[in-house]
Amino acid sequence: MTDRKDMTGEMLGPKSGPEAGAGLELFFEAARAQSPVPGDDLMARVLADAAALQPQGAASAGLWSRLVTRAQGLRQEMGGWPAMTGLAAATVAGIWVGSLAPDLASEAITGYWSGESEVYVFDVMAGDAYASLEGAF
Template sequence: MAMTERDDLENLFSEARALRPEPGDDLMARILADAEAVAAERERPVRPVSAGPGWRNWLRTLGGWPAVGGLVASTVAGLWIGVAQPAALSDIAASVWGEQVSVNLGVDVDPLSLLEG
């Protein structure tokens, strides 16, 4: 009994393999209409992008305003850390260089002393 069921199943599979479904005329018409629309779209001339001022290209290259905002924030933070150095950073610098490092800008306690005569 199992052999006849298997033979029947094999016959069904062979019939299914022999079928070659053809797309309908309406499907082919829609596919060709879509292809013609895409071809017409590709034939349109591409409008060149105006170069504009140089800083706009530079800004676009960096990633736009969000990226420039991040760069400005990190620059200000680095400047602030350099000017108003935290005590922990001074300790790390002393341990790396082995001595205290200080920069004398020629200004005494009073920053307006340079303006005097």
Template sequence: MADKAEMTPLGEDDLDALFNAARARPAEPSVALYERVLTDAEAALPAMPAPAARPARRRGLAARLLSQVGGWPAATGLAAAAAIGVYIGMAAPSAVETMSGGYVASTSGYGMEELMVSYAGLMGSGG
């Protein structure tokens, strides 16, 4: 080791000369270093399994029809509208008759019992 007496501080010109020399020759890693780093990186990677091929799943008729309507939200709206329509048609609340001005009750001279097919009518014996 050098004594303190032998060590002299560098002047500003000396430092500039050292920095200019360092800038003139940038430090580049060797090709062998690059190869070793890449080999180590590849060895550290986990083994990736090949993706399994999934068979194409065929959609059924109900799924295709449902997608044509607009999916489940649209189907539930249609089901609710159908249920309310059946209820209004069967129950015929007085509000419906009032709003229609009695037209529904006056044009149909038949009761619900007369419009329904009976068992005897299906068997062909009249009635």
């Protein structure tokens, strides 16, 4: 395999030194000599496309439309129409209780604080008493 006559055993180019890149230097010089500036017709088409894609300035919204937009945003942040319905019902109930029965409300509040009310005890965790007796059997 090594007895070919066209093989001299030398590399195609030098390994290092100033002559290492001499073959490519011609291509680099040619690339440096050319100007990378695009043509005027290409630049005109690119600028025309860019101008066509720019968003057009919208007319400024009036005061009423800005208020409506903010109210819609606030409604959505609070939970939408179901939450607004509950808020309206609570507002109406509060106005009704506050305006129609102020004397009854004050009597009810003083009745709670006078000590004349009865106290009911209800054990929520009644099963705990049975659990404590479990080891007794």
